[in-house]
Amino acid sequence: MVYSLLFIGIGFIGMEISGAVIHKYLMHGVFWNIHKTHHMRQTGIFEKNDLFSLFFGGIAILLIVVGMDGYDFRFWTGWGMSLYGISYFLLHDLLIHRRMKLFKGPQSGYLAAMIRAHRAHHAHNQKHNAVSFGLFIVPFRFLKAKKRR
Template identity: 40%
Template structure:
């Protein structure tokens, strides 16, 4: 398979995974599989939660696509790459940055990442299966992006004012 087709399949799969994650989160994880996802909405002292089974499922699916994809010769190998890439981004953004499951990445000051964090906090305002909002990962509602940009601008103005005050 040529590299353009491989890259196209990978990128299309990655983009589709954002829609798929939103759909599964809203209608399946907050629906019939709430008994697994509930562990993610309640505080607990454990490093792993039942909700992590979803990660294992998609990791296994991606691995099967890799193993049967003729080392890149079959189109589904590149679907596996797209799923794996989305899973890696999901892990770092959701588990590491937003939830701090690994402590090597501090909270970001970047407005987009702050907006994602705000939207996710709104999602976790409810501990029940109903009433949640904001089910996506990488797509963020414009209102949270505007709030994050406003916060950043306010902080920048404060820093400039403090610098001007200290120069007097």
């Protein structure tokens, strides 16, 4: 039980950290031509950028399959990654970008800060000088809620 939770956590947190690094140095680097389809917000259901989700999802499925006999660490890490992928889809694609209009945006708290941070990432939609590359890792300045009257 502890063992499985440990590796689910490693898969989940590993995706956030490696995802932020890959986003900053590769997606806003050599893979900009693919990733920019997310920043340009063309119409249509799919973006070329969705290839990254397929790529990470493929690795997660592969880990689950190869770790299936004996439910070893690869199996649980794959599930942690999958859980991250599902959370990312719900928060980033549905809540923040509203690819399907299901949720109303929260007005305060951590989720609102997450949305502000990701909006700042999209603020100028350029390859260079973007901020806030993670999703759950919200830079401190976005956590301070704006005072409302």
